[in-house]
Amino acid sequence: MLEKQYREMLNKCSRCGGCQAHCPLYTETGREPYVARGKVELIENLQGGNLEWNDRLAEIFSTCLLCGSCSENCPNGVEVDKMVRAARKDLVAARGLPIIKKNVFQHLLKYNGRLKTIGKLLAFYQKSGLQKVLRGTGILKLFPMKLAEKERILPRISGKAFRDSFPAKTGLDNPKLKVAYFTGCVTNLVTPQVGASVLKVLSSNNVEVIIPVQYCCGVPALASGEMEVAKFLAAENIKYFKSLDVDYIVMDCATCFSTWLEYPELLKSEDASQLAKKVMDINIFLVEILDIKLEPRNLGIKVTYHDPCHLKRTPGGKSSPRELLKRLSPCYEYVELELADRCCGSAGSFNLTHYDLSQKVAMHKVDSIANSKAEIVASACPSCIMQLNHSLQNSGSKVEAKHVIELVAECIESDE
């Protein structure tokens, strides 16, 4: 059964269809099951006992980016993205998770060591020449589900986890602020240069950084409706962060950030509520708390910005990254992107489970990036950045997607 608040929301949806104008997946498919009000109607039928969970419904409810555009624009204030997540939870309770997800959640996410091993194996695969061999033979193309294309989503990875490469404390003599850094899995395992940039920018601004023991934020489980795993991971993170003597908890990943903001609702604990108040996106931290000054060199490179869904609705979440990019002038010349806040189609593992649809959504982004004439598209969410780079490469574009913090770090003269 859906929780009470979502049952009440069911009644609020008048089926006006306004969501059609805002749903990236409806734009591509033109089909009602893939738009918010269709899902609301199906949830109502499930609640009323006219439908029971089956493969078709599981597929329909997996076809949602959770980008929240429908909720943001609903005249009646129906939060369909949250209802979809509640429905997925219902689905997991009724039928369990698909076997792949179940294994990933139960046997990988809960174990940092195993995640790292996977990272190392992937790095070995890329570096050993095995990747070249497999791509060259065309063997990947023989597999179903577009394995050849999906395999390219993952950028070249380092193999050494970020958190293993840096000390747990930066150890400044007389810091003006102390922060704990929640790195997120992608920065830790795939793009450690983003983490290095965070450390460089914060240290050069005399901010002490502590990198505590930490787990996956839990969003893959949360989005899939696997609440027990999500709660386990949230509780572990709270456990390791609650006793730290820090002013803020910063993150470079918009998705981890928004998940942390949900910990109080998820765990219903006082510790979670207290910690959620300290959580801050790195862009907002740099602009609103540090108000950093930059003295960039003149490179004159055009840069534009893509809004991650998980950051844009937070106060300051739209303005802070843009403000940082503007402060990088004349090193980077900031240009606004058309439909900058439209979802890129990544949506966690959606770009693996629904590869073609995800790429169609991303192509709108690729087009507007091309129209902006920018050479770099900055963003503030590692999974958006992976998706953007993959889609840009697919389209033959030379534009590169990077994290805002990487650009900021480049503009700071290193003391070392």
Next chain:
Amino acid sequence: MDKKIINQVINIVGPENVLTDNEERICYSYDGTFKRGIPDIVVFPGNTQEVVSIIKLANSEKIPVFPRGAGTGLSGGSIPQANGIALVMTKMNKIKEINENDLLAVVEPGVITGHLHQEVEKLNLFYPPDPASLKTCTMGGNIAENAGGPRAFKYGVTRDYVLGLEVVTPTGKVMRTGGRTVKNVTGYDLTRLLTGSEGTLGVITEITVRLIPKPKYKKTALVIFDNLDDAAKTVTVVISEGVIPATLELMDRITIACVEKNTKLGLPLDAEAILLMEVDGSDAQTTEEINIIQNICKKNNCRRIEVASTFEEREKLWKARRAVSSAIVQLKPTKISEDATVPRSKIPEMIRRLREIATKYNLNLPVFGHAGDGNLHPNIIADKSDKEEMERVEKAVSEIFEAALELGGTLSGEHGVGIMKKPYLEWELGEVGLEYLKTIKKAVDPNNILNPGKIF
């Protein structure tokens, strides 16, 4: 539905354009009302010829066909009644032509109205009909329901812009009506008959609409009145002074209270009415007209008037009006949106009667709507899961219709009859009128294939 027939449909449009799963069909059982009806099969034709083939098949197999656009209607017009085929026209969504010399556009029925607005406005042209759902609703649906919108008082409704149509008749033949000229009196005016026929007389497959030059300037006034009669009188005087505002929206006291509670815009809770008036045209004309409006409002005891001309300032004034929809459903979740319309001079009387009806049946009934054309949009805000309340709603609705007709008005200004107003149709049309409609329907659709069970 018989497997053999499903296969025939698949042969016509291709398997990717047919939905048969229960889960998918349920998603085509609704529109913007609370009525439901699940189709046996959902079909997305891609061109006129496919529509012809589907309609012919439906005739030979005697299967009802329910044409549908974006499904945003407010009268149940697209909701399947006795199973049958939901014929969804959204795939036919090309703008075929925008002609600056002849001032017209030719579009397929699935084109989204707001999208057409954007495209013609890029060329400094203007397609005025602006139903509230314009970001999602389709041109085909607008023609079928003869949609209106806030700009209707100055610029007219959809039918005033339709020059010609391509239609697949209920027996599956292709017919063209009207043409590409403003003047055309050759034969019966079938374009106007089809416009507003609610999918019962033909499936619209191509539309030619008239365009006009886009007005360059806009000025907006938000006016607060202590007294409803003063607001109503202001409307009358403004018009008799020769000013036709492009927008003339009225919000009553209950609506003001809902909006204020939700948005904290600082609206006065003791005011009886707010008028939002917008004039458009040349710079000189809009300046003159907004001055006239200001003077009239002051003479008619307005409490306060705010005037804006830049986009940002105008948006601020629109904020209250735009907040209405979400504000009123905070009272209760189910909105029964009526569009009974009265002659302009009867607006104060109609509002008084609506209040009496609301009190009599103990219902939430905020009134906000298009004061220029008397299309007041009384909205009953109820809870559909409360059976007893919904019974009171039904009685109140019937009294609202009675009141509108007594005052020389109509059951529906712009939503159409569909299934929602079917029981009351004879009150307005009389026995002879109703019979006339039925005779036309029988003559062109002998097998009763197209959208049966609607209007009458």
